[in-house]
Amino acid sequence: MPSGYSAAMHASWKRNTALFLGSQALSLLGSSLVQYALLWQVTLQTHSGVMMTLYIVAGFLPTFLLSPFAGVWADRYDRRKLIVFADALIALVTLTLAVVFTLRGTELWLFFLAAAVRSVGTAIQQPSVGALLPQLVPEDQLMRVNGIQGTLNSVNMLGAPALAGFLMSVAPLQVLFYVDVVTAALAIVLVAFFVRVEARPRAPVQEGASQLREIRDGFGYIRGHAHLVPFFSYLGVIVVLITPAAFLTPLQTARSFGGEVWRLTAIEMVFSVGMMAGGAALAVWKGFGNRMRTMVASNLIMGACTLALGVVPHFGVYLAFMALFGVALPLYNTPAAVMLQEKVEPAYLGRVFSVMTMLSTALMPLSMLLFGPLAEAVSIDRLLQVTGVLVLLLGLLAPLHRRLMSFGEPRHALPEAQPARAPRGPVEEEGG
Structure with a gap:
């Protein structure tokens, strides 16, 4: 069975998985609304290809640079708590942005800062979500559940631009940000209080080992x-x-x-x-x-x-x-x-x-x-x-x-792969 998945989890896996996928769909909807709003606002405010390029770089570069560290954290710590932390970080940034826009109006530099900080949250969240699913889902259902998650993401891709466009046409920009805060809060409540995750094996870590060492171990x-x-x-x-x-x-x-x-x-x-x-x-x-x-x-x-x-x-x-x-x-x-x-x-x-x-x-x-x-x-x-x-x-x-x-x-058809090097310490258990 997948990591952390046990017979005790089997009876409730459908409920657990439905709650988790629902939480991620809510989180993604709010994030997508803000993503489109920021992108369109930069486009309308600057009409500049250079500014668009800078915005895109601000939105992906932190994810790229932080992902190796985020992978270490997903192996070291409670993945559910990391997902909650990432959602909370993104929601806090969005709420701050909404308050600033309400008090002072839109300022271009804040769009780039918001894109960068939200990118940090994405870097933390994505490896944790991918690694957590096997703790919730029986191995023979992973393809089906990942397919359902992909469908939910596609529904979001279809609906979010239309909803963002409608909200931007009838309400101030910060309204979309408040919607994101609400959806993130709902997602946090679902994951933190209703999704049950059992203990899982933790990567063998030498005492005092740096995160860079663990990144090297991962590669x-x-x-x-x-x-x-x-x-x-x-x-x-x-x-x-x-x-x-x-x-x-x-x-x-x-x-x-x-x-x-x-x-x-x-x-x-x-x-x-x-x-x-x-x-x-x-x-x-x-x-x-x-x-x-x-x-x-x-x-x-x-x-x-x-x-x-x-x-x-x-x-x-x-x-x-x-x-x-x-x-x-x-x-x-x-x-x-x-x-x-x-x-x-x-x-x-x-x-x-x-x-x-x-x-x-x-x-x-x-x-x-x-x-x-x-x-x-x-x-x-x-x-x-x-x-x-x-x-x-x-x-x-x-x-x-x-x-x-x-x-x-x-x-069963593929021989078990062996680690690139012998473990340096005992396998520990981490609560979910």
């Missing part, structure tokens, strides 16, 4: 496992190659089909609906027995869709491929998280998830440093065609990598 654990290095390499390459499809399609739509707002709204909506459908399908189907086969199937669909987005001349067909891309994304994201939850030793799970957080938060913005300028010199259609072919090629070659594909086999 050493990844390097010492034959499956994790190719797995993270595979994830990284895909993230880089789908960056044009993720960031440049609105610009491509404006250039190729017209700059009407409804067209930009349509591509976001159909993509979100596709993600909802993909997450729901995965929650029922649970994917292939070999998790990597599900990821490779998604890889091939995303490659074909990226290529198609670069060649289709009709906007209706373009939307259809955008929706199909959305369907494929949960078939990639969800098995990736589940494989780590199933295969990584519980005491190292937080640090391993922190590496995934670093990949997901940093590689796309960094890749835009290449693809953004390229989009001014080369047509976006051509960029999508080339990256689509490369994604398809990666999907065709991945099954030839036996070690990578074996990582997706059920636990």
Whole structure:
């Protein structure tokens, strides 16, 4: 069974999981409202590409830098309390921002500060959430539960922009911030008082060991496992190659089909609906027995869709491929998280998830440093065609990598991985 999950937890796992997923959905809704509000306000107030870039950097750089430390904390301490702390930190910053705006009006520098501090909360929260789920959910239900979580996230992606736009049109900006504080408070109450988590193994730590030493141990654990290095390499390459499809399609739509707002709204909506459908399908189907086969199937669909987005001349067909891309994304994201939850030793799970957080938060913005300028010199259609072919090629070659594909086999089919080095101390128990 997963880390900390016992027979005593089995009777109440559905209630526990429903409460936890509900709390995270509430927290995400409030955070998304503020995220859109801050982004749009910077856009409307500055009309500056430089300021937009600075805002994006402020929003991802702290997450990238802090994630290795957050992974250590997720392995050292009570993950539930870390999630509560992260929600409380974000809510406190948001409340402060709302009060300042109420008293003094909007000040641009506060948007950047708020984005940076909220990014710190995200860095703490993401590894803890990914590592906590195996303590709540039976191993054979992890794919289904992660699929449900992905569907809830997709519903949020669909509804949050519309709700944020409506609130901004009828109420002062700070009203959205107060909504975030309320949703965060509800999420904190649910996690702190109603979600039950049992003790779990704690990573072996040498007395007096620094957090940097534990970070090195986490990376050493990844390097010492034959499956994790190719797995993270595979994830990284895909993230880089789908960056044009993720960031440049609105610009491509404006250039190729017209700059009407409804067209930009349509591509976001159909993509979100596709993600909802993909997450729901995965929650029922649970994917292939070999998790990597599900990821490779998604890889091939995303490659074909990226290529198609670069060649289709009709906007209706373009939307259809955008929706199909959305369907494929949960078939990639969800098995990736589940494989780590199933295969990584519980005491190292937080640090391993922190590496995934670093990949997901940093590689796309960094890749835009290449693809953004390229989009001014080369047509976006051509960029999508080339990256689509490369994604398809990666999907065709991945099954030839036996070690990578074996990582997706059920636990009983994969020999237990050993730590990169011998433990330096006894395994301790930590209360949940």
